[in-house]
Amino acid sequence: MDGDVSAAVCGSHNGNGRSLAPRQGYLSHERKPMLCQLTNRGTNFTKKKRRVNVLHGVKTPFNCKITIKLQFCHKPNCEGPGSGCHDPRFIGADGAVFYFHGRKDEHFSLVSDPHLQINARFIGLRPAGRTRDFTWIQALGFMYGSHNFTVEAAHVKQWSNDVDHLKFSYDGKPLLVPEGHLSHWKSPDTELTLERTGTRNSIMVVLEGIAEAMLKVVPITKEDDELHNYQIPSDDSYAHLEVQFRFFGLSPQVEGVLGRTYRPDYENTVKRGVLMPVVGGEDKYKTSSLLSADCKLCSFSLKEDNEIELRILR
Structure with a gap:
């Protein structure tokens, strides 16, 4: 861009x-x-x-001259490219909608590139009589250079908009971002910036020169539960993340559930007109944890040299 x-x-x-x-x-x-x-x-x-x-x-x-071609919304736009919302519904770089169900309590690579790895942890449930899980993105793990960062939706029995349900960690240690619109935090090397885009439950993640992500925590509403027959238990709101990404300088070999749609040679195999186009790849993109790059097609390498290489690339 x-x-x-x-x-x-x-x-x-x-x-x-x-x-x-x-x-x-x-x-x-x-x-x-x-x-x-x-x-x-x-x-x-x-x-x-x-x-x-x-x-x-x-x-x-x-009142100003427009000198750029693209801006980013305050909250994730679930109808825009680079988004992953609902159960989970993705929109690739080409604007095509597809579903990737994965499996509950497992982790999958959304993006894998030599300098960036983004994994998702799925939560879900399988009502009696169903052949697959209903799933949602509960957490994201970012790896870049020699650092890592996680953001997750906390387990919530009863949802309240007056409580912040976001949890963070940086390099394995808990991280606190004070509540309040535009409250922010920067990593010691200034490579990572977090900025709240609302008083609570929404945040912008910026990896300088690499990627941006807009995130929001939402529950499964009663209306959604009834519409899709999720059969959500009364003691769990299934709080999960809605997300939209922007990427800068991905390699032509980028992989991942979402990342592959950013390849210059990507060919969409989803049939046009299908109401709920589902793509597979669980075996290719499954990782052993939120901060692992061990899927079959993962290309990220956690090296100290990555920090130097990233600065050279910029």
């Missing part, structure tokens, strides 16, 4: 063409209308022309 990743300085509109209490973050669908100025390294903005930016189908007015 061309251009630097840009941020937005956003605030509520006060009616006279000025924004109130601007703060740095990403454009949000939750506060409209608003005026936002896109920040891009070394860019001079103008307030003479009023333009409308169409961001994932949402028109957002702002």
